[in-house]
Amino acid sequence: MALKESSRDVFYALLQGPDLEALLRVVYTPTIGEACLRFGSLIPRPSCLYVSAAMAGSVAEAVANWPQQGVRLAVVTDGERILGLGDLGCHGAGIPIGKCIVYAAAGLPPDWLLPIVVDVGTENAGLREGDPLYVGLPQRRLRGDAYYSLMEAFSMLQRLRASGTPTFNDDIECTAGVTVAALLGALRVQGVLPLEQQRFLFFGAGQASLGTARLIVRLMQRRGVPESVARSAIWMIDSRGLITTARKGLTPEKAEFAQDPTGQLPPDLAQASAGEGTPIAARGGRSQAQVAAALLQRAIAALRPTALVGAATVGGAFDRGVLEALVQSAAAEAGPDARPLCFALSNPTEKAEVRFGDAWEWSGGRVVYASGTAFPGLAVASDGSAVPLEAPPNPWASQATSAGGVEPGGSRGAGAGARVLRPAQCNNSHVFPGLALGCIATGASAVNDDMLLAAAGAIAGMVTPGELASECVLPSMARLRETTAAVAAAVAAVAFGDELGTVTVDSARCA
Incomplete structure (x- = not known):
C-alpha cells in the first residue's frame, strides 16, 4: 500500500509485470484478510470512498465527488461478512480496495474503478468498544428502513437488476462460476467420473454454496440431466447438520436443496439433522473441526458422494478420516481407480478445510484438489513419497506450449524424475x-x-x-x-x- 500511495503509476506497472501470481497473494488472497484485521493501523490516507450512516440523503453527492472521472465499475461492501472473518465493519474496506487492485492487474484501467465502503456500524464488539484504532462508527449496525435509506445510491441487487x-x-456468483470451472477442469482428469454420475456433498450452506449448487444444477441440465435428478445429486450440511425435508424453518434458498432422508440416512443421523440443535460446535472437549469431521464421515458413509466441497470456514474439518471416507465412497461408486473431488474453498489460509499436502497424503494421492487460497505444490517421487515445493514466484513461466499457455518449470524441492503437482487456486478472481x-x-x-x-x-x-x-x-x-x-x-x-x-x-x- 505504501508503494500505491507514493507512486500509483509504478504500483500498477508492477502488477503488469512477470511476477503477477506472487503479487496477487500480497494484494488479494490470502493477505487481504490480515490487512482487514489490521486495517486501522495500515492505511495512511483514504484509499476508497467512505459513506457513513450520517450521510443519508447525500450519498449521490459523495459519489460525484470522487476525484477520478470516468468510473465504470464500483465495488461496494458494508463490511458485515468478510471472508471467514465475519463482521469487520468499516475495516472491511480492505476488500473492495483489494478487489479493485485485482481488476487493474487483470487489465481494467484503474480510473474505471471505485472501491466503496458503507459504514453502518458493526456487531463486532471487539472493534466497536475495544479497538482504539477502529476507523468506523462505534455503534451497532443499522437495520431495516434506516439501512435501506442509506443505500439509496446503491440499492440492493434485485432492485438494481430490475x-x-x-x-x-462476486463472493456468490463468481465463486459459483470458478467452482464450476474447477469442476469442468477436473472432469478432464483420468479417473474422475462424468458429470452426470457425480454426487456432491457441500460442507457449508451459505450463499456461496447455494449459488454454486444452483449453477451445477444448470450445468447438469445443459448436459441433459433432468432438474429433479440434478438436485437429488446435491446434499448440503449447514451449522445444524444435513439439510433435509424433515428440518423445520428452512429458508427458501436452503429448502431448494433439502433432501428426503427416508431410506438414505441412518435413523439417528436423520433425526439429528431434523432437530433444533447446533451439531457443528465445539463441545465435550472436541473442537468445532473435530465435531464437523465426525459428522462428515458419517454423512459420506451414508450418501457416498464423489465430490466434497467445503465453504464453511471451519479450518481442518476435512481430516484424515474424512479424506479416507471420501476415497472409499468414490471407489464404492465407480471402482478402485475412481478419483473423488475435494474442493476446500474457505479462506484465509487458516480457515481452509484441508491443505493440499494433507489432502494428497491422507487420500493416498487419489483426490483431485482445489482450494480458495494458494498452497504450495508437491514433488512426488517414483516411490510415492512427496516433498512440499518451495515454488518460485512465477512457477509456470518457463516455456510456451502449442496451446498458447505455459508449462510448469522447475521448482526448488523437486528431485530428478519427480512428478510435480500443483493445486488449483479456486478463487473468484478468475x-x-x-x-x-x-x-x-x-x-x-x-x-x-x-x-x-x-x-x-x-x-x-x-x-x-x-x-x-x-x-x-x-x-x-x-x-x-x-x-x-x-x-x-x-x-x-x-x-x-x-x-x-x-x-x-x-x-x-x-x-
Missing part, C-alpha cells in the same frame, strides 16, 4: 474481472447464469496440457490477464446472444 443496471455479488469487462464492453443490462456458465467454460478451456498433467484444474493465476480476456469474450457473446447487450456492434468490422 432497473437495468448490471450487478453481481471470474469477476472478465465478467465485469464483458458487461462494460457490451453495455449489458444484467448478469445471468448463462454468463457465469460461459465464464466457467472459458476458464476451464484455458487449462493447458501441462497444467492438467500437474493436476492443476484451473489456469495459473500468472495468466490472469489471458483468462480475463477469454472470460470477457465469452460473457460478451452471451450478452448479445441473450439480447442483453446495449452497445451497437458493426458486424462487418468484427468479422
Whole structure:
C-alpha cells in the first residue's frame, strides 16, 4: 500500500509485470484478510470512498465527488461478512480496495474503478468498544428502513437488476462460476467420473454454496440431466447438520436443496439433522473441526458422494478420516481407480478445510484438489513419497506450449524424475474481472447464469496440457490477464446472444 500511495503509476506497472501470481497473494488472497484485521493501523490516507450512516440523503453527492472521472465499475461492501472473518465493519474496506487492485492487474484501467465502503456500524464488539484504532462508527449496525435509506445510491441487487443496471455479488456468483470451472477442469482428469454420475456433498450452506449448487444444477441440465435428478445429486450440511425435508424453518434458498432422508440416512443421523440443535460446535472437549469431521464421515458413509466441497470456514474439518471416507465412497461408486473431488474453498489460509499436502497424503494421492487460497505444490517421487515445493514466484513461466499457455518449470524441492503437482487456486478472481469487462464492453443490462456458465467454460478451456498433467484444474493465476480476456469474450457473446447487450456492434468490422 505504501508503494500505491507514493507512486500509483509504478504500483500498477508492477502488477503488469512477470511476477503477477506472487503479487496477487500480497494484494488479494490470502493477505487481504490480515490487512482487514489490521486495517486501522495500515492505511495512511483514504484509499476508497467512505459513506457513513450520517450521510443519508447525500450519498449521490459523495459519489460525484470522487476525484477520478470516468468510473465504470464500483465495488461496494458494508463490511458485515468478510471472508471467514465475519463482521469487520468499516475495516472491511480492505476488500473492495483489494478487489479493485485485482481488476487493474487483470487489465481494467484503474480510473474505471471505485472501491466503496458503507459504514453502518458493526456487531463486532471487539472493534466497536475495544479497538482504539477502529476507523468506523462505534455503534451497532443499522437495520431495516434506516439501512435501506442509506443505500439509496446503491440499492440492493434485485432492485438494481430490475432497473437495468448490471450487478453481481462476486463472493456468490463468481465463486459459483470458478467452482464450476474447477469442476469442468477436473472432469478432464483420468479417473474422475462424468458429470452426470457425480454426487456432491457441500460442507457449508451459505450463499456461496447455494449459488454454486444452483449453477451445477444448470450445468447438469445443459448436459441433459433432468432438474429433479440434478438436485437429488446435491446434499448440503449447514451449522445444524444435513439439510433435509424433515428440518423445520428452512429458508427458501436452503429448502431448494433439502433432501428426503427416508431410506438414505441412518435413523439417528436423520433425526439429528431434523432437530433444533447446533451439531457443528465445539463441545465435550472436541473442537468445532473435530465435531464437523465426525459428522462428515458419517454423512459420506451414508450418501457416498464423489465430490466434497467445503465453504464453511471451519479450518481442518476435512481430516484424515474424512479424506479416507471420501476415497472409499468414490471407489464404492465407480471402482478402485475412481478419483473423488475435494474442493476446500474457505479462506484465509487458516480457515481452509484441508491443505493440499494433507489432502494428497491422507487420500493416498487419489483426490483431485482445489482450494480458495494458494498452497504450495508437491514433488512426488517414483516411490510415492512427496516433498512440499518451495515454488518460485512465477512457477509456470518457463516455456510456451502449442496451446498458447505455459508449462510448469522447475521448482526448488523437486528431485530428478519427480512428478510435480500443483493445486488449483479456486478463487473468484478468475471470474469477476472478465465478467465485469464483458458487461462494460457490451453495455449489458444484467448478469445471468448463462454468463457465469460461459465464464466457467472459458476458464476451464484455458487449462493447458501441462497444467492438467500437474493436476492443476484451473489456469495459473500468472495468466490472469489471458483468462480475463477469454472470460470477457465469452460473457460478451452471451450478452448479445441473450439480447442483453446495449452497445451497437458493426458486424462487418468484427468479422
